[in-house]
Amino acid sequence: PFCARVQFRWCSRSRLRPLHATYNMVDTVALTKSYFDVWNKKDVPGIEALHAASSTLKDWDGENGPTNADVARAISGIWTAVPAIRIEVIDIYTCASSLTCVANIKVIVDAKTTLKVCDVIEYDSAGKIVSLNAYKT
Numbered sequence: 001p002f003c004a005r006v007q008f009r010w011c012s013r014s015r016l017r018p019l020h021a022t023y024n025m026v027d028t029v030a031l032t033k034s035y036f037d038v039w040n041k042k043d044v045p046g047i048e049a050l051h052a053a054s055s056t057l058k059d060w061d062g063e064n065g066p067t068n069a070d071v072a073r074a075i076s077g078i079w080t081a082v083p084a085i086r087i088e089v090i091d092i093y094t095c096a097s098s099l100t101c102v103a104n105i106k107v108i109v110d111a112k113t114t115l116k117v118c119d120v121i122e123y124d125s126a127g128k129i130v131s132l133n134a135y136k137t
Contacts, residue, residue, distance in 0.1 A: 026127045028101040029092050035121070035129065036087050036105070042079045048072035052128035059134035071132075084110055099123045107136075 031050075038046040048068045056065030057074060064074035078085060090104040100122045107115040115136050122131045 026099055026123050026125065028094050028099065028121070028123055031123060031127050032092050032101055032103050032121060033089060036089050036103075039075070040086050042076075044072050044076045047075050050129055052124050052126070052130045055129055056131045057134075058132070060136050082109055084108075099125070 035047075035050050038050060048071070051068035051071050053068055054066055055068050055071055056063060057071045058064075064071050086108050088106040088108065090106060092104075093102040095101075100120065103119040103121060105117050105119060107117050109115065117137075118135045120131075120133045120135075121129055124130050
């Protein structure tokens with residue numbers, strides 16, 4: 001996905017004119033929403049494809065990596081251990097053209113257990129995840 005951001009300023013003739021344009025080749029919001037859609041489908045090849053060949057996943061239980069296959073295998077283990085688990089995205093925060101975003105999510109483990117989690121996701125210029133660090137309250 002392509003995203004262009006243009007900043008404007010007022011010129012003396014009461015018109016807007018471009019101050020400068022920055023181009024972010026990675027739409028981190030769209031990619032993050034897509035990631036959690038694939039996650040909720042429990043699609044192991046899909047998760048592996050969304051991670052860069054060299055990537056990591058860190059959460060409160062440990063660290064996985066250094067490859068996308070290792071990360072996908074770890075996530076698959078979560079799905080096997082907790083078949084009903086699913087994620088709801090609450091908010092996604094971005095900063096200008098940064099390739100990092102923050103996703104506030106609810107991890108619904110089962111009918112009785114829901115976790116509030118903050119994921120810090122870093123993408124490469126191709127839109128692949130190079131690191132995902134998950135923090136829970």
